[in-house]
Amino acid sequence: KQEVTQIPAALSVPEGENLVLNCSFTDSAIYNLQWFRQDPGKGLTSLLLIQSSQREQTSGRLNASLDKSSGRSTLYIAASQPGDSATYLCAVQGGSEKLVFGKGTKLTVNP
Amino acid sequence: DGGITQSPKYLFRKEGQNVTLSCEQNLNHDAMYWYRQDPGQGLRLIYYSQIVNDFQKGDIAEGYSVSREKKESFPLTVTSAQKNPTAFYLCASSITGTLAKNIQYFGAGTRLSVL
Numbered sequence: 001k002q003e004v005t006q007i008p009a010a011l012s013v014p015e016g017e018n019l020v021l022n023c024s025f026t027d028s029a030i031y032n033l034q035w036f037r038q039d040p041g042k043g044l045t046s047l048l049l050i051q052s053s054q055r056e057q058t059s060g061r062l063n064a065s066l067d068k069s070s071g072r073s074t075l076y077i078a079a080s081q082p083g084d085s086a087t088y089l090c091a092v093q094g095g096s097e098k099l100v101f102g103k104g105t106k107l108t109v110n111p
Numbered sequence: 112d113g114g115i116t117q118s119p120k121y122l123f124r125k126e127g128q129n130v131t132l133s134c135e136q137n138l139n140h141d142a143m144y145w146y147r148q149d150p151g152q153g154l155r156l157i158y159y160s161q162i163v164n165d166f167q168k169g170d171i172a173e174g175y176s177v178s179r180e181k182k183e184s185f186p187l188t189v190t191s192a193q194k195n196p197t198a199f200y201l202c203a204s205s206i207t208g209t210l211a212k213n214i215q216y217f218g219a220g221t222r223l224s225v226l
Contacts, residue, residue: 043201043217099215101153
């Protein structure tokens with residue numbers, strides 16, 4: 001059974017700092033890995049999707065990497081801003097339409 | 112605007128009552144999903160549907176039921192058999208057929224509480 005772990009559970013940084021969020025998964029047989037953002041009391045917004053054949057994806061200040069063989073992904077946020085404060089969720093998709101989610105990392109960027 | 116609409120935003124259930132959460136999408140997506148989120152937890156899959164008139168149980172389907180009579184609609188009923196229904200419920204949809212690029216799009220959620 002696929003399990004997804006996100007470390008740390010919470011992170012607080014000063015504005016402008018570069019930071020890394022971590023995601024690990026137990027079964028490397030995945031089709032893709034996705035990073036989502038969730039604001040309090042809201043739905044999820046897809047940030048980046050990395051296909052299993054890819055190593056990384058970039059969108060603006062965000063860069064996500066994937067090392068399928070070791071079961072790890074990182075989300076790098078450059079020059080963090082208070083507006084980046086949210087919970088970041090990692091999810092992997094195996095041989096079906098189903099996503100398996102981690103519990104998330106709650107990020108606070110202090111002005 | 113294209114997207115996924117969930118209603119109501121807040122819902123209260125009395126003991127022994129069935130309640131239905133609405134999810135509508137105008138993205139022309141084939142697949143739709145229902146997730147449950149508890150505080151400090153990741154999302155857990157309740158039911159999903161890949162085509163009209165077909166759906167499958169997820170990891171925590173007990174106490175829930177769904178229907179998929181139209182492509183754009185996937186309502187979730189929380190039955191009286193669900194003893195701990197208080198949670199945040201999220202609906203999602205995606206284009207099927209290309210698993211490697213299958214991004215799921217989410218609604219804003221419904222928060223269900225028990226009176």
